[in-house]
Amino acid sequence: MRKLSLKLGIIFFITLFCIETFMMFFLHTSLTNSRVEEELTSLQARGNSHRTILERNFDKETLAHIVLMESEEDTDVVITNISGTILASSNPHPEIKDYINQLENTVPYNGEILQRHWQNEKYIATISPIQKQQRTVGYVFMFQNTVSIHALMERLNKHFLIVGFVSGLVTIAVIIVLSRKLAHPLIQMKEATMKMSNGDFSVTLSSNGRDELSDLAIAIQHLSDELNHLRQDRKDFLSSIAHELRTPLTFIKGYADILYKRNLTEQDRQKYLGIIIEETNRLSHLIRELFELAKMDENSFIIEKECLQLNEFLENIRGKLSPAFQEKQLHFNVHCEEGLTLMADAARLEQILMNLLKNALSYCSSGDVISVIAKRQDDLVSILVKDTGKGIPKKDLPHIFERFYRVEKSRSRSLGGVGLGLSIVKELVQAHGGEITAQSKENKGTTFILTFKGVKKYENNTTH
Numbered sequence: 001m002r003k004l005s006l007k008l009g010i011i012f013f014i015t016l017f018c019i020e021t022f023m024m025f026f027l028h029t030s031l032t033n034s035r036v037e038e039e040l041t042s043l044q045a046r047g048n049s050h051r052t053i054l055e056r057n058f059d060k061e062t063l064a065h066i067v068l069m070e071s072e073e074d075t076d077v078v079i080t081n082i083s084g085t086i087l088a089s090s091n092p093h094p095e096i097k098d099y100i101n102q103l104e105n106t107v108p109y110n111g112e113i114l115q116r117h118w119q120n121e122k123y124i125a126t127i128s129p130i131q132k133q134q135r136t137v138g139y140v141f142m143f144q145n146t147v148s149i150h151a152l153m154e155r156l157n158k159h160f161l162i163v164g165f166v167s168g169l170v171t172i173a174v175i176i177v178l179s180r181k182l183a184h185p186l187i188q189m190k191e192a193t194m195k196m197s198n199g200d201f202s203v204t205l206s207s208n209g210r211d212e213l214s215d216l217a218i219a220i221q222h223l224s225d226e227l228n229h230l231r232q233d234r235k236d237f238l239s240s241i242a243h244e245l246r247t248p249l250t251f252i253k254g255y256a257d258i259l260y261k262r263n264l265t266e267q268d269r270q271k272y273l274g275i276i277i278e279e280t281n282r283l284s285h286l287i288r289e290l291f292e293l294a295k296m297d298e299n300s301f302i303i304e305k306e307c308l309q310l311n312e313f314l315e316n317i318r319g320k321l322s323p324a325f326q327e328k329q330l331h332f333n334v335h336c337e338e339g340l341t342l343m344a345d346a347a348r349l350e351q352i353l354m355n356l357l358k359n360a361l362s363y364c365s366s367g368d369v370i371s372v373i374a375k376r377q378d379d380l381v382s383i384l385v386k387d388t389g390k391g392i393p394k395k396d397l398p399h400i401f402e403r404f405y406r407v408e409k410s411r412s413r414s415l416g417g418v419g420l421g422l423s424i425v426k427e428l429v430q431a432h433g434g435e436i437t438a439q440s441k442e443n444k445g446t447t448f449i450l451t452f453k454g455v456k457k458y459e460n461n462t463t464h
């Protein structure tokens with residue numbers, strides 16, 4: 001059986017059918033019993049009341065009067081003496097003899113039910129003893145035809161059948177609606193996941209409600225959106241890589257062809273070889289950065305944190321970069337709070353700062369000031385890389401950490417940038433448990449703020 005709705009429906013139906021049958025049976029039995037009990041009690045009460053009259057006047061006239069009264073009703077009365085001789089009767093009931101013979105002990109004064117098997121017998125019957133001075137002198141037998149009880153039961157059965165049939169139909173209808181309602185979202189989700197496994201992530205699941213099924217639908221929808229996003233990202237990334245690789249290769253091939261085929265002057269040869277070397281450098285820079293990203297995506301690079309004395313660390317970087325800054329006539333300052341330490345991977349932190357400072361170097365012009373400021377704020381250490389360069393337009397600022405994002409494609413390309421530096425920086429900072437944000441104003445400058453947690457102040461040459 002494959003259909004969930006069918007399975008659910010059958011389980012529901014069997015359960016409800018059992019409950020309904022049990023309840024109907026219980027109701028039917030108790031209704032029937034109480035109805036028959038009522039008839040018997042009233043029959044006995046009638047017999048007892050005749051008996052009371054007879055105890056007062058046990059004469060022919062009273063007997064005749066009682067018989068006359070009963071002949072008008074659908075009950076019968078038979079009055080006998082102690083030995084079973086019929087004194088008066090509204091209808092002949094020869095079985096009286098049997099009843100008298102079967103009486104084992106004395107009949108209780110309030111009477112007895114002699115026949116309660118209305119299903120198989122023609123009559124139900126009761127007996128009430130007539131007593132005079134504490135001695136039984138006769139019996140009042142009351143009979144009631146079971147035809148009326150049978151008729152009543154038939155009516156009752158008919159009603160039960162109708163009610164049973166209608167409630168069965170209603171149950172089936174409710175089950176169909178319910179199981180469809182339950183199974184429908186599950187079927188939708190199954191189809192959605194099948195679609196996703198076939199590579200189609202354009203899944204739309206409705207999730208109205210606040211139950212577990214809606215939560216599941218929301219989770220699947222979220223998953224499909226994420227996968228869709230990832231696929232789009234991968235596609236964009238691959239096409240960006242292809243594009244970035246193609247451009248330098250086209251240059252290299254074009255100039256290599258020229259060098260190979262034509263007789264060129266030494267000056268042109270030098271120029272073209274220079275372009276080829278520049279593009280080759282660019283290619284290896286791109287491949288190096290891609291390799292870094294691949295390692296980060298695989299989580300296969302390890303951050304080995306050590307306690308760094310930031311002052312020393314930043315001075316070292318200044319030493320490495322100063323010549324480049326001087327060459328471009330840029331002012332480069334480092335300010336670090338005394339004794340400040342940071343738990344970080346030295347090589348990775350250097351990579352982060354080098355990337356940011358190389359950007360500053362590329363995107364500032366002569367006379368601009370570049371500062372690195374390291375300070376402590378409560379339990380955090382902030383490192384600010386500030387420049388007074390041309391800044392980043394407001395619309396580009398939210399995207400600069402994206403892979404291959406460059407503000408001015410042509411300009412940054414001419415500066416050798418491929419747009420991967422900041423995305424690598426961001427991943428490295430996050431791998432340290434830190435955060436990076438950027439603030440920038442066009443023509444005023446840019447500030448990158450790195451924030452790292454879990455630092456302790458370096459005091460008295462002690463590492464805490």
Ligand SMILES: Nc1ncnc2c1ncn2[C@@H]1O[C@H](COP(=O)(O)OP(=O)(O)OP(=O)(O)O)[C@@H](O)[C@H]1O
Binds near residue numbers: 289
């Ligand atoms: N200090 C800065 N001043 C102005 N613009 C900047 C600065 N830093 C980054 N940018 C802008 O952000 C873009 C993204 O920077 P990112 O470092 O990721 O790439 P890139 O420098 O172009 O290439 P790569 O660093 O991969 O060689 C740059 O292209 C540049 O337009």
Ligand SMILES: [Mg+2]
Binds near residue numbers: 358420421
């Ligand atoms: Mg860069």
